[in-house]
């Protein structure tokens with residue numbers, strides 16, 4: 001029997017380090033290109049996000065989701081036109097053919113004052129937790145995600161034969177959202193119960209931090225007709241292409257279906273970072289393709305997923 005393939009793990013150090021030579025960079029770009037075209041997924045090390053920050057963010061998840069239910073409900077994203085805030089267990093249904101997701105979540109993004117609020121932009125709903133327990137580590141982590149997201153997009157652009165300057169409009173004031181996630185032990189043993197039902201991600205790219213040892217992410221691999229498990233390993237981020245990159249590359253970099261089965265037998269925390277990009281930008285990989293802006297794309301996806309208007 002053919003062995004089940006693994007999502008490639010790529011060391012980004014020789015791209016990210018300031019004195020990287022063009023040859024070193026080109027090798028990393030090539031590895032990223034291959035992973036994107038074969039799987040739409042990759043794992044990365046040497047990414048420059050301090051391990052201490054990653055650990056603090058996972059601790060922040062626990063502090064938030066340990067709050068009493070009424071305090072979490074008070075932060076509901078339904079109160080917030082920028083869709084920032086708390087989402088109860090079962091509130092999201094990523095796969096309409098499965099049971100509602102067995103997870104609770106909390107969205108946040110760039111802090112934008114109320115008077116400048118717009119689609120996906122606005123103030124966050126911060127929980128009443130000590131600064132060092134939540135706001136400080138999360139804000140620090142957010143800056144790291146912006147930087148890592150920018151570097152990954154550069155690698156994609158280069159791998160597709162472009163100069164990095166094609167990204168200027170897309171990466172200027174981008175919408176980048178974090179979602180803190182808590183998967184409790186599955187409520188039901190129904191085979192249609194998932195932590196997160198099978199889905200693709202809406203945006204450009206996703207950078208996922210998983211709680212080490214709490215496995216559960218599975219990626220659909222059509223050639224093997226199988227779900228590939230992706231282990232949760234400390235200091236390794238999982239990167240995947242979203243629907244925007246899929247559309248922009250005519251499927252060359254696929255937005256691959258994935259799901260979460262929380263097999264850990266207990267709590268599992270994870271933090272996806274959704275890099276959506278500048279709302280007014282159009283396809284950076286095909287200059288002149290102005291068919292849909294990032295904002296139009298995301299509104300369409302939200303309408304489909306939640307069965308309601310995004311605003």
Ligand SMILES: O=C(O)CCC(=O)C(=O)O
Nearest residue numbers: 181196201217260270272
């Ligand atoms: O929790 C995970 O490991 C993945 C979550 C995910 O795929 C998502 O939120 O889009």
Ligand SMILES: [Fe+2]
Nearest residue numbers: 199200201258
């Ligand atoms: Fe996802």
